[in-house]
């Protein structure tokens with residue numbers, strides 16, 4: 001059979017996210033967009049994730065799953081003795097098992113044309129090139145953050161950073177040495193990027209115009225976001241109502257029922273993503289801040305964080321609050337009862353808030369979140385940063401002040417108008433003929449063209 005041609009002549013892509021919720025969500029959504037444009041796609045996860053903790057959140061995901069090994073099929077990264085060891089083993093075992101997977105698919109008459117890989121896994125590009133495939137890197141963080149790390153990679157920033165504005169930079173630049181394996185991984189994103197055929201970014205051109213322009217002088221970069229389910233944007237993919245694959249089990253029914261009973265714009269939604277571990281003192285201050293504010297609140301506290309809040313506190317929230325271990329965040333953000341999002345500002349949560357027009361109280365914890373918080377407050381002007389004290393804790397008075405500013409304060413109207421403006425731009429980008437839609441078409445055309453050249 002002619003190389004690059006599947007049995008049915010369809011272009012065939014493997015999409016390989018890093019095995020984390022914040023990376024699976026955007027890359028799975030990209031799969032759905034490609035499938036809608038007649039590309040045959042398979043999402044590749046680790047064996048551990050596939051067998052032990054993946055829940056299909058709904059029937060909306062028909063994407064085919066394939067697996068590779070990170071070397072820790074029993075317990076995933078928890079099994080590795082250090083983060084560095086995990087990443088090294090994933091590179092070694094992952095390269096071999098991804099090559100085997102490509103071979104298996106080629107042999108079965110369904111040959112692969114392209115690997116779209118998470119920028120955290122640059123070795124996938126080496127596999128793609130060794131197998132004679134197209135390779136496209138997918139960045140799951142903002143272009144602003146990617147360009148900061150690229151400056152660091154180039155030796156144009158000296159660590160540790162000093163000065164008054166450092167708290168707006170990704171945390172690894174001012175808490176130098178805090179997570180060496182993570183910083184190395186972020187720098188390795190650029191180790192072979194010049195060989196990538198495409199650089200795909202989960203952003204919207206209008207969100208980060210200057211940053212996209214700057215990066216596009218270096219690489220063939222295209223903005224393909226926001227990668228959130230179609231029914232929240234252009235509504236062209238009718239079944240696409242949620243992300244579809246979840247590492248955590250969402251508590252949908254309770255949340256929706258509870259929200260349905262609340263007045264429009266009256267609820268504060270609080271969530272810190274899939275990874276952040278807050279100090280117990282910070283959790284208590286947040287809770288007191290919410291209690292003092294007296295708004296309704298829906299707070300996601302993951303199972304691993306639960307013990308940090310005394311149970312009598314949680315019991316005391318019954319009249320005003322609902323605490324759940326996980327929810328369908330998009331469904332919550334889109335609910336008309338929600339007036340504000342207290343967020344750690346992970347990039348997906350940030351893009352979701354922008355896309356759904358929900359104002360944010362930014363409480364960044366680490367990694368790229370401080371930079372996202374800076375953009376939320378000073379560039380997009382659709383939120384307020386809750387400033388920590390000298391011990392790094394955001395106090396209850398600050399929480400109360402920020403919440404009242406967004407819910408009913410002087411700047412409330414302006415912030416809400418801005419949030420709606422970004423939401424409109426995000427939706428336009430994904431509609432037929434919008435910037436991101438055109439970029440995805442460009443990518444698909446290049447796949448078809450690449451096949452013809454083979």
Ligand SMILES: O=c1ccn([C@@H]2O[C@H](COP(=O)(O)OP(=O)(O)O[C@H]3O[C@H](CO)[C@@H](O)[C@H](O)[C@H]3O)[C@@H](O)[C@H]2O)c(=O)[nH]1
Pocket residue numbers: 021022023025140141271272273274275276300325326327328329330345346347348349350352366367368369
């Ligand atoms: O109860 C919840 C809470 C979150 N989510 C979803 O989980 C994702 C969380 O992603 P994100 O907001 O990016 O946070 P993290 O999970 O913490 O993501 C990690 O990965 C991101 C992409 O690299 C980084 O920007 C973050 O800083 C990093 O912590 C989002 O899609 C949310 O909609 C839910 O569905 N239900």
